Amino acid sequence: MRTKSTLLLLIVAIIVGFAARATFQVSHVARSRVEPNAPNPSTAAAPTGPRTDVGTRSDVDLRPLEIFYNVLKLVRDEYVEPIDKPQEKKMAYGSIRSMLDSLHDPLTRFLEPEQVEAYLKMSEGKFQGIGAVIQVVQVKQNGFTEEGLSVLSVVPGSPAEKAGLKPGDNIITVNGKMILPYDPYQRVEKLLKDAQTQQIPREKLVKILEAENDRIKNGIGFQKALDMLCSNNSNEIEIAIKRAGTGANLTFKINPATTVVNPVTWWNPKPDIVCVKVRLLNKKAVDELAQAIPEFKQKGYRAVILDLRDSLGGSLEAAQSIAGMFSPGKTLTIIQLPKSKTKPIKAAVQPADRVWSGGLAVLVNSSTSGLSEVLAASLRDNQSAKLIGTKTAGQNLKQTFVELSDGSGITITTGKYLTPKSKDFKGVGLNADIAVNGNSEQIDKAVEILSKPKGGSV
Structure with a gap:
C-alpha cells in the first residue's frame, strides 16, 4: 500500500507541476551575446537599438492583453495581501519573461534596467561574470534530447580562463543544481505514456518518478543559470562540467568579475x-x-x-x-x-x-x-x-536590442x-x-x- 500511495502522490505532484508550467513564472535572463546569437547566449558587443513605447497597431490582437489586465486587476483587488508598486512591476517583468520564454529561443529575452546597463557595456569590451561565451545546445541523454549549456569560447584573461574552463565543456550543474531544459517535464510525460503501454514494475516506476521529482525540484532553469554565470552577483560559483573529447567530469570554483577585452x-x-x-x-x-x-x-x-x-x-x-x-x-x-x-x-x-x-x-x-x-x-x-x-x-x-520606456529592454531574433x-x-x-x-x-x-x-x- 505504501508503494501505491507513493505513486499516487508523485503523479499528483507531477500534474501540479504541469499546471504550474502554464502560469506566469519569474526567471532571470542571462546577459548573453547579441551579435552573434549567440549565441549566444550565448557575450558579445551589444548594438544599440531604438527606445520604444507601446503604440496603437491595427494588426496586433490585443485580446491577450485584456486577459492579462483582468488577471492583474483581480489580483490587485482580491489578493489577501496588499500588492504594492514594486510587486506589480515584478509581476509584469515575470510575465514578459514567460512570454518570451515560450518561444524557446534563448537569444530572445527580457533584461531589467541594471541588466541593460551591463549588457551595453559589452560593446566596450567589458564582460561580467565568469567570462565565457555560453551557448544553448541540444544534449542527448538516456533517450531524451533536451536543451543544455556548453562553453562556446572563453574570454582571454577572464576568471573562466584562469580556472581552466575550455571551449566545448558541457555544463552539468551550477552550485550543485542540475541544469534543467525548457520543458523539464518531458521525461515524466514520456514515462507516464510508456507506463500505459508497457509493463513497468510498480516499484521501478516509483523509483524513477522519485528521481525525476528530485531532479526538477532541486534543478535550475538554464536561463537562471546563464544569469548567474554572466553576472557579478555571486561571490563564488561552482561549476561541474563534462569535458568534450575526454568525457572527464571536472569541477571548477570561479569568482565572477569584470573582464576587459582588448579587441x-x-x-x-x-x-x-x-x-x-x-x-x-x-x-x-x-x-x-x-x-x-x-x-x-x-x-x-x-x-x-x-x-x-x-x-x-x-x-x-x-x-x-x-x-x-x-x-x-x-x-x-x-x-x-x-x-x-x-x-x-x-x-x-x-x-x-x-x-x-x-x-x-x-x-x-x-x-x-x-x-x-x-x-x-x-x-x-x-x-x-x-x-x-x-x-x-x-x-x-x-539579434535586435530594443530599450523600453523604463530602461529595461529586450533582445529579439x-x-x-x-x-x-x-x-x-x-x-x-x-x-x-x-x-x-x-x-x-x-x-x-x-x-x-x-x-x-x-x-x-x-
Missing part, C-alpha cells in the same frame, strides 16, 4: 607578414584597424593573417567597417527577414589608405561564431581568402545572416578551406601559403 592585437610571425587577432567587433576595433592598416602598408608587409578564432562577435556596423578595409562596397551578408524577405548589407567604403590589397588569409575555429562567421564568409566569397583552421560554430541568428552567396550556415557552420588542427599549426600553415610567390588573397 585587436597584432604580431609578426614572419618579418613581412602580420597576424591580426580580432577578439571583438566593436568601434574600438574599427578605430585601431583604421590606424593599423596604413602602418602595415608603410612597413611593406606583403600579407595579413586575420585571426577570427574565438572571436566574441560584435556589432553589424563594426563588421561592415572592418569588411570595408578588405573588400569595400562588396556584399557583407544577406539578411533573411520574416515573411521570406531578404536584405543585402554592404561593406563600408573606406578611404584608399585604409584598404588592404595584399595577401590575406583568415583563421577560424569552432568558436568563430555569428558576425565573425559573417565576416569570414564575406572575405572568402569576395576576396577569395582561404579559411584556415576548423569548422565554425554555425550561429547566424540576427529578427533574422538570419546568410553568406554573400546566400548560404544559410545555421547549425552547420563554415567549412575551413584548409583544415588544420592546433593553434600554432594553423598559423604556420597560413604563413606557408602566404609566403608563396603569388599576389592577392589565398
